[in-house]
Amino acid sequence: MDERRSRTGVIICVAIVTLAILAGVGIYQFKRANDLELVVTNQYTHAFHEMTDYVKDVDYLLKKSMLASGPAQMSAISSEIYMQTAAAKANLALLPLSGSDLSATSKFLSQVGDYTSYLATKVINEGVISESEYEMLGKLSDYAQEISGQLENLEMQLNAGQLSFEEGKKSIMAAYASNEISFDSGMESIEKSFQNYPSLIYDGPFSEHIETLRPVMLEGRPEYSREEAHKVAADFLGSERGQRLAFSDEGGGTLPAYNFVGQLDEKRTVNISVTKRGGYVLYMLDNRSVTEKALSVAEATEKAREFLRRQGIFYVESSYYEESDNVATLNFAALHGEVTLYSDLIKVKVALDNGEVVGYEAKGYLMSHKAREIPEEMLTIEEAKQAVSSHLIVEETGLALIPQESMREVLCYEFKGKYKDNHFLIYVNAQTGQEETILMLIESESGILTV
Numbered sequence: 001m002d003e004r005r006s007r008t009g010v011i012i013c014v015a016i017v018t019l020a021i022l023a024g025v026g027i028y029q030f031k032r033a034n035d036l037e038l039v040v041t042n043q044y045t046h047a048f049h050e051m052t053d054y055v056k057d058v059d060y061l062l063k064k065s066m067l068a069s070g071p072a073q074m075s076a077i078s079s080e081i082y083m084q085t086a087a088a089k090a091n092l093a094l095l096p097l098s099g100s101d102l103s104a105t106s107k108f109l110s111q112v113g114d115y116t117s118y119l120a121t122k123v124i125n126e127g128v129i130s131e132s133e134y135e136m137l138g139k140l141s142d143y144a145q146e147i148s149g150q151l152e153n154l155e156m157q158l159n160a161g162q163l164s165f166e167e168g169k170k171s172i173m174a175a176y177a178s179n180e181i182s183f184d185s186g187m188e189s190i191e192k193s194f195q196n197y198p199s200l201i202y203d204g205p206f207s208e209h210i211e212t213l214r215p216v217m218l219e220g221r222p223e224y225s226r227e228e229a230h231k232v233a234a235d236f237l238g239s240e241r242g243q244r245l246a247f248s249d250e251g252g253g254t255l256p257a258y259n260f261v262g263q264l265d266e267k268r269t270v271n272i273s274v275t276k277r278g279g280y281v282l283y284m285l286d287n288r289s290v291t292e293k294a295l296s297v298a299e300a301t302e303k304a305r306e307f308l309r310r311q312g313i314f315y316v317e318s319s320y321y322e323e324s325d326n327v328a329t330l331n332f333a334a335l336h337g338e339v340t341l342y343s344d345l346i347k348v349k350v351a352l353d354n355g356e357v358v359g360y361e362a363k364g365y366l367m368s369h370k371a372r373e374i375p376e377e378m379l380t381i382e383e384a385k386q387a388v389s390s391h392l393i394v395e396e397t398g399l400a401l402i403p404q405e406s407m408r409e410v411l412c413y414e415f416k417g418k419y420k421d422n423h424f425l426i427y428v429n430a431q432t433g434q435e436e437t438i439l440m441l442i443e444s445e446s447g448i449l450t451v
Helices: 002-065 071-092 103-124 131-150 152-159 172-178 185-192 208-212 226-237 297-310 363-368 381-385
Strands: 245-251 257-263 269-275 281-286 316-324 327-336 339-351 357-361 393-403 409-419 422-429 435-444 447-450
Touching: 002 071, 002 103, 002 131, 002 422, 002 435, 071 103, 071 435, 103 131, 226 245, 226 257, 226 269, 226 281, 245 269, 281 363, 297 316, 297 327, 297 339, 297 357, 316 339, 327 357, 339 363, 339 409, 381 393, 381 409, 381 422, 409 435
Parallel strands: 339 393
Antiparallel strands: 245 257, 257 269, 269 281, 281 357, 316 327, 316 447, 327 339, 339 357, 393 409, 409 422, 422 435, 435 447
């Protein structure tokens, strides 16, 4: 009897251990499957958003191509379109849909890249783009814009978590066993979800070049001590904010500076940086919460101008702006007579409740501002305008110095105008008549951006 009970106990123990092992294996397999599911979903999401970005950029580039009149611009735009369409197709292939489901989108992207390459080759060989070819470019752009707009809600639902790649997916355990994951036919609409929200270029066009420059405005300027820099910062902020400043640390890079911070109350702080050489304010940021709006952007722009004048900066032209959380971020470029200096940029943040300046950034100005020699011999506006596409309805003209990738500045006529429902800036070399670049303006209630 005791021997039988002993054998029974052993069997029960073995059974318990076996069940525990099986449960552990099951939990491990389930966790592994869930981990795989998360990785695959992230890959799909990344591919989807990448594809979205590239295709929307293709739409913008197609619009620009309608205004390209010279071989250099057409060739540059065509090359960029070709790269964007190739990248979009690569990400499209990663989405969990069958090849036949994606054939229409893939064909569209291929045709866009091939067609613009053909036109670029034609222009380089001194050919002329015909009206019918321009019409085809317009149709391609309209199609890209239409399919993007139709499926904007789909991306919003995806970002809001109302739609996910989990829907229509096979059982993850079955998928793990077969080494494949697929989606149902309802997810085929992803092929038309080409919506991209372009980033605001707060510093206006031509701002990226300043990263590789040396701070010419600081050359030959005296070195400031920490105490001297502290006084500059306090004077810049005024008595109420400036008296609570304390030294924080030192910044390096191309613009070495002293950094200070002031704790104004439990939630409000102000940070300010002053260059070691020259004692110029590099940036200031006051994180005050602005809960209401009482000023317009135009009124805020005038407040910013008054502020800049108090800092000894008089000759500037306002350009692009962005409005967020009841704060207007306003951008100013320096002027040389009637010539806008797009390299010399200053950004001012104005609270729209009382007009207080709560932000300032002058890196572009400090890196680039210097005396310019403007060429005396140049084309007339009418001569330069001959390089502008007849499709653009010109509304404003002006002169501007714009930087090139070589860091050389080029004097250009700036033509602002309208094509269909979009505004563009076209820059034509004021000495050679060559079309230098085309920018598209995206205007909304919250600001103006360029692509």
